[in-house]
Amino acid sequence: MTNTHHMAEDTTIKKRIVQYISSLQQQIITALETTDGKARFHTDKWTRPEGGGGVTCVLEQGNVFEKAGVNISAVEGTLPASMKEVLNVKGDHFFATGLSLVLHPLNPFVPTVHANWRYFELYDGNANVIDSWFGGGTDLTPYYIFPEDGRHFHTTLKNVLDEFDADFYPVFKKQCDEYFINKHRGNEARGIGGIFYDYLRPEANRDAEWLFRFQQANGNAFLLSYLPLVEKRATLPFSGQHKEWQEFRRGRYAEFNLVHDRGTLFGLKTNGRTESILMSLPPTVRWKYDFHPQPGSREAELEEYLKPRNWIE
Amino acid sequence: MTNTHHMAEDTTIKKRIVQYISSLQQQIITALETTDGKARFHTDKWTRPEGGGGVTCVLEQGNVFEKAGVNISAVEGTLPASMKEVLNVKGDHFFATGLSLVLHPLNPFVPTVHANWRYFELYDGNANVIDSWFGGGTDLTPYYIFPEDGRHFHTTLKNVLDEFDADFYPVFKKQCDEYFINKHRGNEARGIGGIFYDYLRPEANRDAEWLFRFQQANGNAFLLSYLPLVEKRATLPFSGQHKEWQEFRRGRYAEFNLVHDRGTLFGLKTNGRTESILMSLPPTVRWKYDFHPQPGSREAELEEYLKPRNWIE
Numbered sequence: 001m002t003n004t005h006h007m008a009e010d011t012t013i014k015k016r017i018v019q020y021i022s023s024l025q026q027q028i029i030t031a032l033e034t035t036d037g038k039a040r041f042h043t044d045k046w047t048r049p050e051g052g053g054g055v056t057c058v059l060e061q062g063n064v065f066e067k068a069g070v071n072i073s074a075v076e077g078t079l080p081a082s083m084k085e086v087l088n089v090k091g092d093h094f095f096a097t098g099l100s101l102v103l104h105p106l107n108p109f110v111p112t113v114h115a116n117w118r119y120f121e122l123y124d125g126n127a128n129v130i131d132s133w134f135g136g137g138t139d140l141t142p143y144y145i146f147p148e149d150g151r152h153f154h155t156t157l158k159n160v161l162d163e164f165d166a167d168f169y170p171v172f173k174k175q176c177d178e179y180f181i182n183k184h185r186g187n188e189a190r191g192i193g194g195i196f197y198d199y200l201r202p203e204a205n206r207d208a209e210w211l212f213r214f215q216q217a218n219g220n221a222f223l224l225s226y227l228p229l230v231e232k233r234a235t236l237p238f239s240g241q242h243k244e245w246q247e248f249r250r251g252r253y254a255e256f257n258l259v260h261d262r263g264t265l266f267g268l269k270t271n272g273r274t275e276s277i278l279m280s281l282p283p284t285v286r287w288k289y290d291f292h293p294q295p296g297s298r299e300a301e302l303e304e305y306l307k308p309r310n311w312i313e
Numbered sequence: 314m315t316n317t318h319h320m321a322e323d324t325t326i327k328k329r330i331v332q333y334i335s336s337l338q339q340q341i342i343t344a345l346e347t348t349d350g351k352a353r354f355h356t357d358k359w360t361r362p363e364g365g366g367g368v369t370c371v372l373e374q375g376n377v378f379e380k381a382g383v384n385i386s387a388v389e390g391t392l393p394a395s396m397k398e399v400l401n402v403k404g405d406h407f408f409a410t411g412l413s414l415v416l417h418p419l420n421p422f423v424p425t426v427h428a429n430w431r432y433f434e435l436y437d438g439n440a441n442v443i444d445s446w447f448g449g450g451t452d453l454t455p456y457y458i459f460p461e462d463g464r465h466f467h468t469t470l471k472n473v474l475d476e477f478d479a480d481f482y483p484v485f486k487k488q489c490d491e492y493f494i495n496k497h498r499g500n501e502a503r504g505i506g507g508i509f510y511d512y513l514r515p516e517a518n519r520d521a522e523w524l525f526r527f528q529q530a531n532g533n534a535f536l537l538s539y540l541p542l543v544e545k546r547a548t549l550p551f552s553g554q555h556k557e558w559q560e561f562r563r564g565r566y567a568e569f570n571l572v573h574d575r576g577t578l579f580g581l582k583t584n585g586r587t588e589s590i591l592m593s594l595p596p597t598v599r600w601k602y603d604f605h606p607q608p609g610s611r612e613a614e615l616e617e618y619l620k621p622r623n624w625i626e
Contacts, residue, residue: 042602044603056602058602060601060602067600069602183581183582184581184582184587185587247597251594254567254598254600255571255591258567258568258571258572259571259572259578259581265572268497268572269497274497274498275602275603278568278600279602281564281600282600283599283601284560284598284599285567285597285598285599285600286596286597286598287380287567287591287596287598288373288596289355289369289371289373289380289382289592290357290588
């Protein structure tokens with residue numbers, strides 16, 4: 001769009017959010033490379049003809065991570081009619097920035113994790129901000145259940161939310177449980193959930209600065225919620241059967257992302273950067289016909305946990 | 314529905330089509346088991362609460378076929394509003410029968426193949442047939458190109474069509490090229506095509522019997538179009554790198570089926586039998602970030618062939 005410079009001056013919080021997203025990407029990448037100890041992130045900077053661009057960082061075939069994507073983007077332009085409808089908003093021009101990550105560990109005892117934090121602005125014809133909101137969330141997809149791992153993950157997220165509003169965790173946890181569902185698999189959950197929030201708009205008692213602090217607190221807590229699980233489980237010995245189970249369950253992950261995930265489908269159908277969008281897909285996947293694990297096995301136990309439950313006493 | 318018996322008496326061609334579909338399934342299964350020489354098909358009969366059912370036959374971990382699904386179904390019921398819209402038809406009740414198959418070979422030099430033949434009837438409130446049509450097609454997805462294999466496949470299909478109408482092959486080949494496209498991958502074709510036809514309705518000079526003979530000719534030609542390629546390529550030695558390339562390309566197959574294929578999405582979103590629908594997904598799949606084969610390699614050559622081309626002469 002032609003009035004980018006004008007908008008940037010109007011909205012200093014936008015600039016600071018973009019800077020935060022970029023520094024968060026660096027922080028996460030550095031920590032993951034240290035944890036992995038072998039592979040390094042490959043960085044692709046890309047630009048979008050319509051305005052803006054992103055930085056896609058992917059690590060593959062590591063010691064700990066078989067595939068890890070940590071992507072940021074900051075794009076602006078004219079809002080497509082289809083997106084206006086999906087978002088249920090008005091406004092001619094938009095700005096959107098965010099960080100998306102999906103980490104697929106090598107060891108089946110380490111859970112897969114996904115997180116996303118985003119910020120959106122809409123403008124009228126004079127480049128005045130007429131709407132803005134924050135969204136985000138983190139969710140965990142284990143292949144084997146360690147109840148204490150689920151408790152650690154959910155407790156870490158809850159503690160962050162509780163500092164801001166004691167009502168947040170129950171609401172955002174429920175939204176997460178309701179979103180990451182494979183409807184075509186009898187409403188099986190993708191994993192054990194986490195939190196998911198969207199359309200957090202500035203209000204009288206929660207202005208944009210408050211929401212930005214909230215967003216930063218969530219982003220900053222990610223490594224604390226997840227890395228301890230990696231440290232505890234990444235060195236557990238595993239067999240080919242454990243790996244097959246992980247690859248079979250990864251099939252469900254691919255199904256959710258390709259059939260149901262709004263962000264993925266929106267990106268693919270609006271000419272987004274396909275390789276950046278599909279970095280979320282697992283490195284290796286198996287599909288078997290009508291496969292069910294042995295009753296009573298640890299694999300069968302997982303299915304019981306793929307229903308929303310209270311992870312914190 | 315309550316008037317099934319009445320309808321069956323009205324439409325003897327329906328009965329004969331169901332019988333043909335069932336015998337075609339047996340014929341194909343027998344031939345594939347002979348070709349495989351090791352694994353056998355597992356058979357699941359299922360019924361649908363709303364009426365009808367099917368027989369899902371899947372072979373896994375064979376000598377030749379890593380995963381092969383050959384499914385038939387014959388279902389009836391009230392047409393959902395959403396389906397009426399998709400089909401652009403009128404009518405309160407429907408009957409649909411068909412055979413769907415997807416064969417994923419173990420050896421990367423043997424192409425994956427998909428075929429489907431179907432028949433549809435619509436009824437008014439008095440169970441009179443007010444509309445009916447045939448549809449079907451066959452398409453090939455190789456991982457390595459052998460031009461003579463593509464020529465054999467397309468020529469076999471063309472010869473069948475030419476016996477019925479010399480205009481069919483160019484039209485149905487084009488429809489196939491236009492359908493099996495990954496739009497989100499820069500309009501890359503899923504494979505090297507084949508033929509695809511739909512809404513072939515009885516007309517004065519092509520009555521239902523003529524169309525039924527046409528459908529049978531197509532179904533009967535399937536093994537002739539495909540098995541010679543298996544015989545020629547299934548014993549070629551292959552390396553881990555060839556297998557990885559196959560698994561990487563299978564990712565594109567999964568993407569097409571889960572993101573674009575109308576039949577798959579319709580089935581998943583209308584509470585179809587998920588395991589029967591998703592038998593089409595490959596047994597093992599890889600997704601790598603932004604992977605491109607070495608320029609000049611046989612793998613790179615494939616991409617040139619994933620654009621519609623003339624496969625005959």
